[in-house]
Amino acid sequence: MKEKLGPMNALYPTPTTLVGALVGGKPNFITIAHIGIMTHTHISLGMGKIHYTNAGIKENKTFSVCLPSEDLVVETDYCGIMTGKKTDKAALFDVFYGELKTAPMIQQCNVCMECRLDRTVDFDTHDIFIGEIVQTYADQSILLDNHPDISKLKPLLFDMNSKKYWSLGEEVGKCWNIGKQLKTGKA
Amino acid sequence: MKEKLGPMNALYPTPTTLVGALVGGKPNFITIAHIGIMTHTHISLGMGKIHYTNAGIKENKTFSVCLPSEDLVVETDYCGIMTGKKTDKAALFDVFYGELKTAPMIQQCNVCMECRLDRTVDFDTHDIFIGEIVQTYADQSILLDNHPDISKLKPLLFDMNSKKYWSLGEEVGKCWNIGKQLKTGKA
Numbered sequence: 274m275k276e277k278l279g280p281m282n283a284l285y286p287t288p289t290t291l292v293g294a295l296v297g298g299k300p301n302f303i304t305i306a307h308i309g310i311m312t313h314t315h316i317s318l319g320m321g322k323i324h325y326t327n328a329g330i331k332e333n334k335t336f337s338v339c340l341p342s343e344d345l346v347v348e349t350d351y352c353g354i355m356t357g358k359k360t361d362k363a364a365l366f367d368v369f370y371g372e373l374k375t376a377p378m379i380q381q382c383n384v385c386m387e388c389r390l391d392r393t394v395d396f397d398t399h400d401i402f403i404g405e406i407v408q409t410y411a412d413q414s415i416l417l418d419n420h421p422d423i424s425k426l427k428p429l430l431f432d433m434n435s436k437k438y439w440s441l442g443e444e445v446g447k448c449w450n451i452g453k454q455l456k457t458g459k460a
Numbered sequence: 461m462k463e464k465l466g467p468m469n470a471l472y473p474t475p476t477t478l479v480g481a482l483v484g485g486k487p488n489f490i491t492i493a494h495i496g497i498m499t500h501t502h503i504s505l506g507m508g509k510i511h512y513t514n515a516g517i518k519e520n521k522t523f524s525v526c527l528p529s530e531d532l533v534v535e536t537d538y539c540g541i542m543t544g545k546k547t548d549k550a551a552l553f554d555v556f557y558g559e560l561k562t563a564p565m566i567q568q569c570n571v572c573m574e575c576r577l578d579r580t581v582d583f584d585t586h587d588i589f590i591g592e593i594v595q596t597y598a599d600q601s602i603l604l605d606n607h608p609d610i611s612k613l614k615p616l617l618f619d620m621n622s623k624k625y626w627s628l629g630e631e632v633g634k635c636w637n638i639g640k641q642l643k644t645g646k647a
Contacts, residue, residue: 275556276597276600282497282593282596284497284503288473311494311506311581314467317496317504343632346632350637350640353636354639386468394590396502403581406467408464408467411462411465412463416463420621422621422622432610435604435609436634436635439631441629446533447624448540449541450537451533452536452538
């Protein structure tokens, strides 16, 4: 029999991201791992309303989602501890801009997605910002067949229950493939 | 300089889930990895409108999100290949119900979250079902201090770019902690 834990979120791990926005005209980055995938080109950020960055996303209707690799764990965690209200977190990185002009991105992140705000889903405590991906920027060194190679990217995986970052492990199997062995021929 | 890949989603890996719903009164499970975390107790599913399961979630306003471990990779992938319209996927598992009565869950999954439909976000091609977690069920064997221990849970991590399932790797560092070394004392 299973234990009842109460309404506990166990939907982890998720990739840890550095979300970029202009706040008061200045680039700022916040660490967000409460992310979501809506459609193939729409992604979401679950951001507590107390955060400094939310106003910048609402003002410019643009943001970036940058993927730090394991080697950026210290900087990434720092951006989740400090508030942009008091700290210039952009000074940690080389910042660049893309097509939207108002979504700051991080050169040190091997993959950055530039997003246009599609809509906001409102909760009492959180703004859920849904972005349409407009352009994706990646370092040649982590590409395989023009797609990001996740084994080279080495994303920082977040788990709220252990309060730890985790690395990616080994391949387990091919999607839409390994399950075919259960087909009986009747389907 | 970075390569432009077009609007490519790189927000992976995400945990692969088996989503349970009653469809036409019968339990059905579909493999979904386009998940999201909205708030600490609200999670989302990005489900193409063509899927058979969507009608069941809309009808009952309940669903489950079950977490298969690596040892269920074949069954999990099968549930993503076959449609419930033609296949009794629930027959693969021992099914149980919780407080909501209409959200089928899988005994073989070490963690299952029972959800009440909070709202649906509509896209042309996808229904985004946002659920409030009502109760979480877990096997004692994967708990640590009454929380799921992700290293014992061994989630199946999905990556769309490689079209592969991946395992969880090693710990990288402590959240809200490892970044403190960058504090200068001025903050």
